[in-house]
Amino acid sequence: MTLPHPLPHLGEIAGDYDILLCDVWGVIHNGRESWPAACQALTRFNQRGGHVVLISNSPRPATDVIAQLDGLGVPREAWKAFVTSGDATRAELAKRAPGPAWIVGPERDDALYAGLDLNRATGAADAAFISVTGPVDDDTETPEDYRDRFAAGAARGLELICANPDRVVQRGDKLIYCGGALADLYESLGGRVVMAGKPYAPIYDLAIREAETLAGGPVDRSRVLCIGDGVVTDVMGANAQGLDCLFIAQGIHGDQAKGPDGALDPARAADLLKAETTYARYAALELAW
Template sequence: MTQPHPLPRLSAVADDYDILLCDVWGVIHNGRESWAAACEALTKFNEKGGHVVLISNSPRPSSDVVAQLDGLGVPRSAWKAFVTSGDATRMELARRAPGPAWIIGPDRDFPLYEGLNLTSAHGAEDAAFISVTGPYDDTTETPEDYRERLTPAAERGLELICANPDRVVQRGDTIIYCGGAIADLYEQMGGRVIMAGKPFSPIYALALKEAEGLLGRAVDRSRVLCIGDGV
């Protein structure tokens, strides 16, 4: 079995790849500030003819997250395209419109639903499916706070679409729960779950489509490198 080995720098393997699919949170920023060395490495890859496609488990559309990257100091030169789990989730939601959908998540994630003509349900009792971006309040809530509320949904066999498969994320020095933790709980309760983001296929299909547009030809998958902060 081949064992992993550390690389001293991206440039050591950069010539072997045309496309970098690069994670965002935990790789180029920590939610409070960007990491200059990582951004510089991506910029150099782009300057030498490569193409960086950022892939994020943000539950919002990529167009809504670009301003956040700018605010954190991530230079536009570090990437050429950007795909989020929010983009992949919108495709899943559009197929299920008009719902109604029981929407679980903070108000800041509402751009995910704009223009989809989804009806909002009050809870499990009148919903056709569930859409989860994360806890309503990720500063205080845990997945267990949702067990009682999710019980009737599992009993009804409602499908849950998770816009952020991450279980936890680091915000500065604090670890907070994400949508994936709620989805895991629901699955343990016998519920059906669809994951739209990493490491599942919908977001990678979108990212490779963006890469194809950048290359102007079909993507040779042997020349695609994925970079993340965990396996």
């Protein structure tokens, strides 16, 4: 397998790209604080005439997540457009209105359903489908807490719409389960899952349309770089779209891609990618200019 090229500084290749499709959680913040070096790198790319489109598996619409970025200190200059899995998923939910939908997730994700006229079910017994954004309490719950309830849904043949394909994200120094982990469980029980976020095409279609608006016309896909720390979301999605990728190998993978000297080990990074049959042109432990 070809090893990813170590890339400690985005500035080395910035001139090769016009568009960055950049992941958010795990690249520019960890849910509790933003990372100045990553924010500066994106800002510099924009200042040099490029266009940064943030592409996140957040289950909420982008308009609802911007306040979170502001609160974490991510400067508006670091991005020009923002699309989320929630944005892409709303079209899937609208097709299934009025439901009723058995909605699984914390109240903070309710913006996903605004204006969709979905009726709410109390559980699998009275639902037409299931909509999942993540565990109701992601501080304490695991997918196993949903096994029995999901088994009832799978037995009824209910479709599960997952608004956040991420399996885990880093919150501070802790990994928490996301919607993708619940979707994996549902599939293991024989249920059918639909997802529109990374690595699936709908969210990339939205992101490219945003990039074309910024650029004032069609974009050359050979000059689009995807950046992210999720192998089965960011990297796999870039591969499916035929786009170059910068794999941020620290993120949710901790120290697995580090060598004995604490620097990136391309072979270890390649092992993380190879485990999911993916490839990234570049790899770095963190995003910096």
